[in-house]
Amino acid sequence: MTQDAETLYRQAGERFAPALARLARAVERDAEKARDLEQEMHCALWTSLARFEGQCALKTWVYRVAHNVAADHVTNAVRGPKKVPLEEIDALPSAGNPETDAAEALALAQVAELIRRLPSLDAQVIVLWLEGESAAEISDVTGLSSGAVATRVHRIKGLLAGHFQTDPSKGEIA
């Protein structure tokens, strides 16, 4: 690895390590496998950065690599619940422990459960939106048009609004 690439890797680590950890934990329920997936993202990123020549923003590059590794992980994993496109989901799925007292943990678990049940691209849009990325940034990472991104975000906001106290002014997609 060149010095530049190693510097970029360290910069990416400082800025995006928590986001990649959240992504890994969202797509993989098993904590140990989620940690392995996180490390797999780091390795893929480390390898790929040797090819980084400023073709896009570092953030876009990092998210693309991480989301593609996550998508491959989901594809290769043992078959889970059948994937249901976002437009066919009417309510948030149960995280399996509805009586928990930890409301926040339950909320996160429910969102993660929703993400695990969505096809890759829908899940990628939701995770990036949760990270606070704009429609243009989500479009850059996923390759979806801004319109397709906006449609998906509108749908997920509708699903979440009924369950959580979210500020409607936050996460507005331009």
Place this chain on the structure above:
Amino acid sequence: MTTPPFPNWTESAQDAVFTEPTEVLLKADRFDQTVRRRNIREYAAGVSGVVLSLAIAGFFAWIGKFTHVAAVLILGVGFLVVMRNLHHRASRLERLIEEPCIDHLRRQYLHQAEALGSVGSWYIGPLVPGFLAMQLAIFWDVAQDRGWEEALADKGWAFAIGVAFLVGIIALNRWAARRLMRKVEELDALN
């Protein structure tokens, strides 16, 4: 970037850090070792197939069944071609992990669909001459003693089952390839 809509989400995993480059190097090395081990296993399987084919061919030569010798050798060559094709296909897979997610998914689906849809030519096809030669040798053996009609009546069912099995494998793989192509069409329809 907008204000994160769901603060609980972005507040979690704040203590996460990237794997140290030295550890990443070790992992990459372990991955290379895994690939090397897989290649060695593939070559060992190929060599075992050749050795086994030669041994069986030698046995048939020893008992004077030379049609069987030819059939086993053709089948052995077929296995070698399949091994080569497997290796060639595995090494040809491009992994541009930094491309936009939709392109990455599309590429993966297309690669898998192409591999599954053409399984008849690169996996089943090379084994067909050996399979046919072996069947012919079996028919020939029986026909020498009892005539072709009885040979067909006696051994024809095994041949039919073999053909049905191979056709079934091809059909199943083509069905899976069509499902993947539908996924590609769904991706194309998203934009």
